[in-house]
Amino acid sequence: MKPPIVILGNGAPWLRLGRIHLTAGQCGLITGPTGTGKTSVLRALAGLPGHDGQVMAVDGGIAVPREAACPVAFVPQIPDVPLRSGPVEAAVEAASVASHRFRSRSAAESPVRVADALREVGLEGAVGRRIETLSMGERHRLAIAAALAADPAVLLLDEPFALLDSDGVQMLRSVIRRRLAMGRILLISEHRPERMTGLPAVHLCMPAPDTGTAPAVPDEDSMSAEPGNWALPAAPVLCAEGLRVPRGDGTPLFDRLAMTLPAGRRFHLSGVNGAGKSRLLRCLIGAEPMEDGTVTIADLRNPSPRDLPGRVGFLPQDPPRHFFAETVRTEIGFALTRAGLCPPDRAERVDRVIAQFGLTSLAERSPQSLSVGERQLVALAGLVAGRPRLFLLDEPLSGLDPQRAAHALAVLATAARRDGSAVLLASHGSLPVPGWADRSLRLENGRLHAVA
Numbered sequence: 001m002k003p004p005i006v007i008l009g010n011g012a013p014w015l016r017l018g019r020i021h022l023t024a025g026q027c028g029l030i031t032g033p034t035g036t037g038k039t040s041v042l043r044a045l046a047g048l049p050g051h052d053g054q055v056m057a058v059d060g061g062i063a064v065p066r067e068a069a070c071p072v073a074f075v076p077q078i079p080d081v082p083l084r085s086g087p088v089e090a091a092v093e094a095a096s097v098a099s100h101r102f103r104s105r106s107a108a109e110s111p112v113r114v115a116d117a118l119r120e121v122g123l124e125g126a127v128g129r130r131i132e133t134l135s136m137g138e139r140h141r142l143a144i145a146a147a148l149a150a151d152p153a154v155l156l157l158d159e160p161f162a163l164l165d166s167d168g169v170q171m172l173r174s175v176i177r178r179r180l181a182m183g184r185i186l187l188i189s190e191h192r193p194e195r196m197t198g199l200p201a202v203h204l205c206m207p208a209p210d211t212g213t214a215p216a217v218p219d220e221d222s223m224s225a226e227p228g229n230w231a232l233p234a235a236p237v238l239c240a241e242g243l244r245v246p247r248g249d250g251t252p253l254f255d256r257l258a259m260t261l262p263a264g265r266r267f268h269l270s271g272v273n274g275a276g277k278s279r280l281l282r283c284l285i286g287a288e289p290m291e292d293g294t295v296t297i298a299d300l301r302n303p304s305p306r307d308l309p310g311r312v313g314f315l316p317q318d319p320p321r322h323f324f325a326e327t328v329r330t331e332i333g334f335a336l337t338r339a340g341l342c343p344p345d346r347a348e349r350v351d352r353v354i355a356q357f358g359l360t361s362l363a364e365r366s367p368q369s370l371s372v373g374e375r376q377l378v379a380l381a382g383l384v385a386g387r388p389r390l391f392l393l394d395e396p397l398s399g400l401d402p403q404r405a406a407h408a409l410a411v412l413a414t415a416a417r418r419d420g421s422a423v424l425l426a427s428h429g430s431l432p433v434p435g436w437a438d439r440s441l442r443l444e445n446g447r448l449h450a451v452a
Helices: 038-045 088-101 109-120 136-149 166-181 277-284 328-338 343-356 372-386 402-419
Strands: 005-008 014-017 020-023 027-031 054-057 070-075 152-158 185-189 202-205 238-246 252-261 266-270 292-297 312-315 390-394 422-426 439-444 447-451
Touching: 020 185, 027 038, 038 070, 038 152, 038 185, 070 136, 088 109, 088 136, 109 136, 109 166, 136 152, 136 166, 166 185, 238 277, 252 277, 252 447, 266 277, 266 402, 266 447, 277 292, 277 390, 277 422, 312 372, 328 343, 328 372, 343 372, 372 390, 372 402, 390 402, 402 422
Parallel strands: 005 054, 027 185, 027 202, 070 152, 152 185, 266 422, 266 439, 312 390, 390 422
Antiparallel strands: 005 014, 014 020, 238 252, 238 292, 439 447
C-alpha cells in the first residue's frame, strides 16, 4: 500500500489511501487480521513519529471547512486523554483549547463545546468525577469526547468499538452518523465489521501477511503433549466472601459480594462500562483496598500482589505498553523467571507456548514493534507458559481478530483442563466462542448474577 496522504485545502478536505479517495461526508472502514498494519495506517495519517505517511497542506497552509476547528484527530485503541488526572471536563477542555490554534474562538464557546462533547458520548453524568476513577471503557468514551471537542475535519478511530458495552456501541454509531452528516471524513479500523452494519462506509481490507497468520483453532489432543493434572483437585482455587468496596463518593461499589472458582473451570464475567469488573479483579489480587471481606487463593488468605507470581496469572485491561526484553522469545522467558521457573524447563516451555499462540514468525521481533493485539498475545503466552493455578484476565481479547481470539480461548481452555487452573475472564460483551465458559456471571449494581 502506498503511504496514506491527507490533503486539506480550499475548505474541501479529502483523503487518499492508495487508490481509495474519501471526500467530505464519507467514511472509510479498514479491516484485516491482527498485525497487518491497520493501526500504522491511522498513526501515519495522524502524523505521529515513526511512520511514513504524510499530512500535507496545499495553498500555503491548512484550510478546513468554515465550521471545523482542526484538521485531524486520532483516537487510539488504548484510551488516551489529554490529561491523566483531574476533573473529567478538564480533559475535554484541554482538547478544545488546543484546537484554538486552527480556528480562533471566543472563551465563552469552549464550555458549551465541552458539555456537548460529553453529552454526545454519554458522559454528561460524569461531570465532576476525576479521570483516574473512570473505567477503561469510560476513559475511551472520554478520549472520543476530547477528539469531538476539537471538531476535526478528519477523525481517525482505531478499534473504537472494542472497549464499549452495547450502549456504547450504539452511542458511537450515532456519533459516526452525525459527523458524516456534518461533512466530516472518518476512517475507522475494526476487527468486527458487523458493528458498522448500516453505516455508509468504503471498505478497505488489509491483506494478510505471508507469515504470522493465525493458526487453526487447536483441539485438545494437539495441545496436550505436555503432561498435566487431568484429575482435578476438589478444593476451590479462589474463594471470595463478603467483599465490600466503596466508590469514590463513599457509596458501595460491591456490598457483600461473594464468588468461588473451582479448579479447572472457566468463568466469564461481563458487565457494562464502569460496573467494576476491573476493580474486582484488582481486589482479588490485593491491588485494591477493601473495607471488608476475605479473599483466599489456593492456600493464601488476603494475598498481596507480591505473593502471587507462580500462583496467579493476571493480565490487566490496559495492554502491556512496555516490555523489558529485546525479543518476544526473551520476553516470555522473562515472564517465566518472574514466576520462579528454573532455566532448564524455561526454554522448552517458551518454545511450546510460542508455537501454541502462533508467534513463531514474531519470536525474534522486538515486542515494542508489535501491534496492540500481538503484544496482547505475547502477554497471554507468558502467563500460559507459567501454568498458574488461577488466571485473572481483563479484556484479554482486545485487539485480536476473531480467528486469533478463538484460538487464544482454545489455548486457555486446554491449559485450564490440563493443569487444573481456574480462569476468570472479564469482558463487557459476549465471547466470540459460544459456550466457552463453564459459567457466565454478570456484574450489575455491585452484585453478581448468573447468566443462562
